[in-house]
Amino acid sequence: MKLTTTNLRKQFKDKTAVDDVCLNLTPGVWGLLGANGAGKTTLMRMIADILNPTSGKILYDGKDIHAMGEAYRNLFGFLPQDFGFFQDFTVKDYLEYVAALKDVPARETRKKIDSLLHTLTLTDVKNKKIIKLSGGMKRRVGIAQAMLNDPKILIMDEPTAGLDPGERVRFRNFISEFSHDRIVLISTHIVSDIEYIATQNAIMKAGKILDVGTTDELVKQVTGKVWTCVVSTEKMPMYEMQFRIINQRSEGNNQVSIRYLADEAKTSDSVMAPPRLEDLYLWLFPQEEIREEGK
Structure with missing residues (x-):
């Protein structure tokens, strides 16, 4: 299984948000690191087939994802920075609604939802309206909806924003186990959340991929x-x-x-x-602040 971007480019009027990006994503956790405005969200939205590239291709096992259409979306899960929901939805109702949109078989829906509620410690609030939940709980609901269809490709933009340190540890363990035979791409400013679970990291700056490698390989730059x-x-x-x-x-x-x-x-x-991964991050992006555990 491989997801490949070839000479991927996205132009917005006079700004090039993604510039000639070539990646070969294979099963495991991939960290996508970069400062604000680096092009990470634009890249993820193109991989999610939400945004059309100006040029270049995205292939899944050699097939163009846009041509695959529904077949690609059925094996895909996506958590954007801000996921939308109707204000009157309870957690359970919302997940049932998303499951229906993703064509999760009805006989599997309840079991899958119950499992995710338990894993993400949302069982006690399943009948509460999402709008009344804390920011961390809302984020966990977003993670749950992205995983309802047991995706082969999971793309997550700032998944741990709003989570407390204990929740982030549980998330890391969950994602590490989940990624064994899946492609998981995570963009985050909380470098410690991917430092120890990422199979590979891609560093992005000004729309370009500066480097790709394991944490150990990349941190050699700041030895x-x-x-x-x-x-x-x-x-x-x-x-x-x-x-x-x-x-x-x-x-x-x-x-x-x-x-x-x-x-x-x-x-x-x-x-x-x-050296640690956050050292490399601050070396490459000196104006960025690292958000540490508990902050």
């Missing part, structure tokens, strides 16, 4: 550029102006441990640190 040291609290304002600090932690006794990015050590006691 020797990640440092840690301990500094005095009084000097922190100066260091914040001079260093690209990506993390800091109070050590007590007016001491602060910092992690920073630089081509070479900035202090005599700096120690080189093993």
Whole structure:
């Protein structure tokens, strides 16, 4: 099973949102990383056959997805950044409605919905109107609707937005297990949500794919550029102006441990640190902020 984009391009008037993107997506979890405006959502909408490319092709096992029509949609699941629902829908009614739209057999619908409600801890709110749910619960309902037809290809745009740390851990475990024989493409700003479950990552900037590889392969780009040291609290304002600090932690006794990015050590006691995916992300996108667990 393979989903291939070939020289994919999308032009909006004078802006090229996606520029000559070539990807070969195979079973497993794929992370799609990039700053706001990189073209990630446009790329996902084209893969979902919601948006037509200006040029290029998207093939599923060698077949054009647009020509496949309903056959492609039947094996596809999609979670957009904002999924729509009628305000009067309860969780259960909405999932039954989506199941009908996806032609999930009636005899399987209840079992599938009950299973997803349990997995995503929504059973207790299944009879509540979606509009009255918290942001995290609404997001979980969105995840459930994307998976109702047991898709072979699952595309998720910011799936963990609004989820608390415990919910994100459960989501990661769920997706990791689900992806064994499926293609799962996840776009997220919460880098830790894909760092340990992604089979491959694609890094996107200004509409182009900069690089593709495993986490271990990609982070080699910032080997020797990640440092840690301990500094005095009084000097922190100066260091914040001079260093690209990506993390800091109070050590007590007016001491602060910092992690920073630089081509070479900035202090005599700096120690080189093993790079992580979020280090690479901030190296490539210095204006972006990493949203950490619990924030």
